[in-house]
Amino acid sequence: MKKTVLIAATLLLISSPTFAGKMAMPTDMPASYEAECASCHMAYPPALLSQQSWKNVMSSLSKHFGTDASLDSKTQNDITIWLLKNATTRQKYSETAPENRITKTSWFIRKHDEVRSEVWKRASIKSPANCGACHIDAANGVFSEKNIKIPAK
Ligand code: HEC
Ligand code: HEC
Structure with a gap:
């Protein structure tokens, strides 16, 4: 019984492609992302959050984790479009992040x-x-x- 569970767990590990071992920054990243979203913290790869989560982040920039990260509307639009295009599509990781935080998602906590x-x-x-x-x-x-x-x- 125990052995079966172990084998199942091992198979699961092998079969799930190393999630996120690598999440390279998409090559079409707008320069504004690096300029506007990587001055206070790293430029988070878009695949770390779902579309809805990025929408939530990008529509609340004036109240961004205790700081004001507002942008002019064109820049905000460009970045939002790019984030949504490259957001995670894997259902397992596509939950809406609590408090708009990658670090509050269940996959992050589990990992x-x-x-x-x-x-x-x-x-x-x-x-x-x-x-x-x-x-x-x-x-x-x-x-x-x-x-x-x-x-x-
Ligand atoms: C305190 C150090 C620390 C910090 C800070 C940290 N991590 Fe991790 N991370 C780890 C450890 C330890 C593991 C588990 C590695 C293992 O044994 O698989 C891990 C695992 C992961 C994995 C799974 C990797 C895989 O191959 O399955 C991802 C993805 C990840 N972290 C992303 C992030 C992201 C994104 C951030 C920032 C938002 C972050 N981590 C912050 C230490 C950290
Ligand atoms: C003025 C500084 C500042 C700017 C500019 C900024 N951020 Fe942040 N951001 C923060 C702070 C502070 C936190 C909270 C960090 C912490 O808890 O350690 C944060 C957290 C985040 C998180 C959640 C991290 C987590 O805990 O999982 C995301 C996602 C994020 N920022 C995205 C963005 C995006 C996208 C932009 C550009 C539109 C941006 N940030 C610009 C200061 C900034």
Whole structure:
């Protein structure tokens, strides 16, 4: 019985293509995304959120996580169109993110359940949204296990 469960779990792991091991930035990224959405944090790859979640993020920029990230309407429109075009389409990951946060989605919580709460608070990490603190190649959209280094402090 136990063995069956183990085999099933192993098969599941093998068959699910490494979700998000790699989430490269789509090549048609508008320059405004880097300029406007990567000054306070990394440029999050669009595949990290669903269309509805990106709509929610982009329609509330004046109240953006305690800060004002408003844009002129053309820039806002360009970025929104691109984010929606490249949002995740995989049903499993397409939930509407609570509080518009990648870090509150159930897949994120599941993938990070081994990270102890004390670790998130370390000075060089500070927030789960600070992907690059641990995923050393996050800027290139690489989140695979081999490219993780959790800072000791
Ligand atoms: C003025 C600074 C600033 C700008 C500009 C900005 N953000 Fe943010 N953003 C924040 C802060 C602060 C947080 C919360 C970070 C945290 O909790 O550690 C955040 C969080 C986020 C999150 C959620 C991260 C999580 O917890 O999963 C998303 C998604 C996001 N921003 C997208 C964008 C997009 C898209 C743009 C460009 C339109 C943008 N941000 C521009 C400051 C900014
Ligand atoms: C405290 C360090 C830390 C931070 C910060 C962090 N992660 Fe992770 N992440 C991990 C660890 C540890 C794993 C689990 C690796 C494993 O054993 O599979 C992981 C796993 C993942 C996976 C699954 C990789 C795979 O191959 O299945 C994704 C995707 C991911 N993280 C994305 C993110 C994103 C996006 C952010 C920022 C919004 C983030 N992580 C922030 C440490 C972190």
